[in-house]
Amino acid sequence: MQFKVVPGIPGMKEEIERLKAGLERGSLDKNDQKFAKKLFKTIANLARDPFHPGLHSHEIEPLTQRFSSENRSVKGFQSYLENQTPSAGRLFWVYGRERQMITLVGLEPHPEDRKNSAYARVELSRMPTAKELAEEERAR
Numbered sequence: 001m002q003f004k005v006v007p008g009i010p011g012m013k014e015e016i017e018r019l020k021a022g023l024e025r026g027s028l029d030k031n032d033q034k035f036a037k038k039l040f041k042t043i044a045n046l047a048r049d050p051f052h053p054g055l056h057s058h059e060i061e062p063l064t065q066r067f068s069s070e071n072r073s074v075k076g077f078q079s080y081l082e083n084q085t086p087s088a089g090r091l092f093w094v095y096g097r098e099r100q101m102i103t104l105v106g107l108e109p110h111p112e113d114r115k116n117s118a119y120a121r122v123e124l125s126r127m128p129t130a131k132e133l134a135e136e137e138r139a140r
Helices: 012-025 030-048 061-070 130-139
Strands: 004-007 076-080 089-095 101-109
Touching: 004 012, 004 030, 012 030, 012 101, 030 076, 030 089, 030 101, 061 076
Parallel strands: 004 101
Antiparallel strands: 076 089, 089 101
């Protein structure tokens, strides 16, 4: 089962476009290039199987609570960009706006989840509206 993975807006869309364009032009510095490759590999795995073993995907209850208050009952998940690395990157996502769709809503270093409600501070994008998705499709 293949999922369509879309970036949340604002924030995720702009960052993904910046990294994609930078890779294509070869204009990213070494750190951003390494990060972009990990991010796009993670997105590809997420599209194939949101619970691919390398992703270590799991629900994050504080994100589910935050996101559901705005968008009905929506579960928030976290997947790993990397593991066993200080401040390892984490990709936050939800199912939807449409069937077979995953919306990327956050990208940050791993929060210290046991300290001071760290997941409450994760900056989240919102899911694009149906109209915004249709406009994006027409633009392609």
